[in-house]
Amino acid sequence: MSENKLNKEQLLLDLLKKKFILNESAVRRAKRVEVKVDPKEIIPVLLYAKENSRYISFAHMSCVDWIEDGEFEVVYILWNPEDKINLFVKTRISRDNGVLPNIDFIWRQANTYEREIREMFGIQFEGLVGRQEFILEDWEHMPPMRRDFDTAEFVKKTYFKRPGREDAKDVREFVQERTDEELPDFAKKYSRD
Amino acid sequence: MREKTTTLYLGPQHPGITGNMMVKLQVQGDTVVKAETHVGYLHRGFEKLMERRNWLQSFTIVCRICVPEPDPNEENYSRAVEEIEGREVPERAKYIRVMTLELARIATYLLWYGGQSGSAGLYTMGQWSVGDRNYILDLFEDLTGGRIYHMYIWPGGVRRDLPKGFKDKALRTMDYIEKRLDDYDKLLFENSIFQKRAKGVGIIDKKKAVEWGVVGPPLRGCGIKSDVRIDDPYEVYDKLDFEVPAMEGGDVWTRALIRRFEIRQSINLVRQALDKMPGGEYYNKIPNPHKWTIPAGDAFVKTESARGEFGYYMVSDGGNKPRRVHVKGPAYVHGVSLLENLLEGENIADVSFIMNSLGTCPPEIER
Amino acid sequence: MAFFDLKGLLSPVTGLKQFGKKPHTIMFPDVAEHASDRYRGLHFNKLEDCIGCGNCSTICMNEAIDMIQIAGYEGKKGDSGLRPRVDNGRCCWCALCVEVCPTGSLNLTKDYIFVTPDANDFLWTPGIDNKEKGEENISFYSDKETSLSDYSRVPMRELDGDVRIQSFAEAVLGYNEEEARKEASRCISCGLCTESCPDHMHIPEYINAIARENDEDALRIIYDNNPLPEMCGKVCTRRCEDVCAMTHRGDAIAIRWLKRYATETAKNAEIIKEIVNPEIKEANGKKISIIGAGPSGLTAGYYLALRGFDVTIYEAKAKAGGMTFYGIPKYRLPAESLEKQVGYMQSIGVKINFNTRVGKDIDFKEIYNNSDAVFMGVGFEKPWTLGITGEDLNGSLQAVTYLDVINGGGDMEIGDKVAVIGGGNVAIDAARVARRKGADVTIVYRRRVEDMPADWEEIEGAEDEGVHIMPQGIPIEVIGDKNGKVTGLKFARAEMIPDPDGGRPRPKQIEGSEEIMEVTSVIGAIGQEGDYSFIPDDMKNQIKIERGRFVVDENKQTTLPKLFAGGDSANRTADAISAIADGFRAVKAIEKMLMK
Known part of the structure; x- marks a missing residue:
């Protein structure tokens, strides 16, 4: 990809850089531009992109749980139907009591995304109107898309195992028993899972 | 005259043919005054499941997000993995993928014929088109070993090369379907019942459509030429010759016409892909799946499915399992906020008719 | 639009022309739908080819496959004796189990109709529950090309043969980090190799540690039951590799070289101590x-x-x-x-x-x-002696003695043309050492090359260095001159007689095929025995x-x-x-x- 071809992308980036404090930004590839901002900058950046840069279409919104960092990363993906560019606006908030501004007055359908993220990750959006329950009904555990929600554990507690498969053997353990191999505990994390 | 408002629950058992969801309608007489969609009957937690499965295992899950057209999911999953990992895909595989995707599009449109006409009470059409869809499924069976869930497009290419005699059989099937489309026209599009039901119903405002993120045939039915295959070409679509129809109107009828044109485009694309397909490798083999790790990074990939733009946002933390796979199906927008808005003021009998024309598909709303 | 839209009313009626046409449907079960050649139906497992590695069970994302004991299949080295059982109630026929099966024993079939009133019947063992029906109907399989197992070993870099014979520098160069990671990632961690290792080293674990870029953990795991791993990493007879699941269709994982890689990351004794840090x-x-x-x-x-x-x-x-x-x-x-x-x-x-x-x-x-x-x-x-005439001549010696002297830092006169007798690793070692000392070397072995007990890599190494190998040669006599100095080796050609009991073929001397090879010394390498005279x-x-x-x-x-x-x-x-x-x-x- 030659430099020329990324002109539009670079232009957008320069514009945003001039206007806002960006934590990090890059032209990822053709048709993909990424900026990272603080949560309080979200609405100004999105509004600017929509009103001034023709990023009129709201393509996607997603959330990633970075439990190691104690943060959620929320990404807004916008689409400019004229320049054919996807703009990623990323922001990070704390996992505990993180709050984001509601943006469904900019794009109506963001409401759906926000409802889902609220339900699945437990992020609150200031002023979001919409039924609490979206996909999950009568859910009483922690928001399930959080990394610390262990599905295997949940299944074990919630359902019983169908009888008839107790005779299954682990190949590695089976051969170990046959040979009296003693595997030290610290090595077990490298065994096949 | 003031009428009493009644609450009507449509679904969750397959309203029309769109899948298990429920639309809670407030009706006055025959007119809907307020609609509220309730999903959650098909939530299988695929995105969560993928957190516990390795990169290859997850590939077998994604096709289940959409029954009528699983292939865009496989395509998106594979392309996202390839983009993060930087894995090259052989040219031949790209053509095979395009062919598979277009076959899937034809199959989906044939199923849509059934759904759309069925919700208007025209059942013969559905019998025909779903029967003819089986010939496409036969092709898939030959190609992939499965009729509905193909699990064929996977990271690095496709799973198997074309079997012997596939090209001839595919071309024969295309000829057959093309011929049948004329019969369909007579039965559906020239049918005054259908015309009367479809025209002027479920109108989407053009300006709203773009802002709201409407995609696929509903957007093109508002006169906006927008198609991922052209706007953000993937695989080899930029090397193929095809046209994306767009028509002003925004109602069920326009959307139906768009699909009627597109199915012909897809038949043409299948022929082109088969014709231009180069020889060589069909697969850039992945390493041992148990120890396959993908460098940290993220990607947002899009595929034009029969119902519009299908997006995948994928994040890798450098491990052997996906950190996050977020599926954005076209129905996510069509099926919740747009549908609620659109149904207001419509006739009860038109609810599932409109849902079918939007391509509402609950499994991709809740995944 | 007029109220009477004539075209709109008549067009649909043309659908009536379909009457009388042959229907597209078939009469089931009178006519069975024939599945395609690639159909992903019920499983079939060739039980004899299966080694019970359990790779199918681990790749199955539905946890539908159990490894169970089956009567008649006892485990042995390279075979756990377990066989997969599929819960067809969970299976989604993605066929990943087929793609990762290292032996290719597991397949899917065209057979897809299975009706039962008892849900427990869905639990069945491919190859037993569909013994005949399965074998005839195999449709979805993986061959070497499509299989997701990586059958090709990362080649080991070594010095060229003509460079090697110049010195006693180490011939094999060892894997670098990238090569080791790549080779380690081929391993499917089944652990069948551990049974073949006399010491039952924790092979899958340390290979996995290397694959996950933790060489120190790999070293710690290795030291758990082997305190001479670097030696093993260089010269082990590696029985583990003989039974590696990959050998069924390709190259075994280079277990020995990976161990070598892990141990070489610790450059000296202090670093080993620091890493292993034993209690x-x-x-x-x-x-x-x-x-x-x-x-x-x-x-x-x-x-x-x-x-x-x-x-x-x-x-x-x-x-x-x-x-x-x-x-x-x-x-x-x-x-x-x-x-x-x-x-x-x-x-x-x-x-x-x-x-x-x-x-x-x-x-x-x-x-x-x-x-x-x-x-x-x-x-x-x-050392054992050959038991032939002339063995006491000057210039007739034993390989272990020769190696002992050279390795101890001494030297021994062998002349410029040497015959080494034997086919084991000691024979090859003696031959390659003699080659480095400048002699022209011929290995005389009673059986064929493929019968040689020596490591195949050693045999190849010797050939690369210009060692001649004369298979099917039976030494008869060591010939000397009047000073008692070796001048030649008399030997006969042998033909291979198949063993009626199914053992390896035995050499039989061909009458009248005696020849004399001119040599300056003869090195015998046919075995050793113990000396227990130190015990009263x-x-x-x-x-x-x-x-x-x-x-x-x-x-x-x-x-x-x-x-x-x-x-x-x-x-x-x-x-x-x-x-x-x-x-x-x-x-x-x-x-x-x-x-x-």
């Missing part, structure tokens, strides 16, 4: 003597020292390592490498008394009486010795309770890793005996 138990006051600082003795010494025993090793020679030092040429196992490993052992408290030959410099009985237990790892020092006769009577080996039980205990034995003088496999295994097992038994 050394407090001294328990028990005294253990070990005779012979070969692999078995060193192993016993290391693990006994870790367990708090007071260990002294008596070694007749100046260097530790036994046959691995004096028998294996330095281009395979450099002296520094062995010294590094022995140095590490000494650093954790193993005492080695060099140049102390038991029976000569110190009395065996004295050692025995002053110790709580004695371990003998004395090896086979005495009155004690020897109490120790059971059979066919030249101490008789030991599974704890490596001889018929004298305090006396243990391991290595070549106690097992029949005659390799370093078995010696290490013996040493390790004896440690456990000694600890049990003394510390209860």
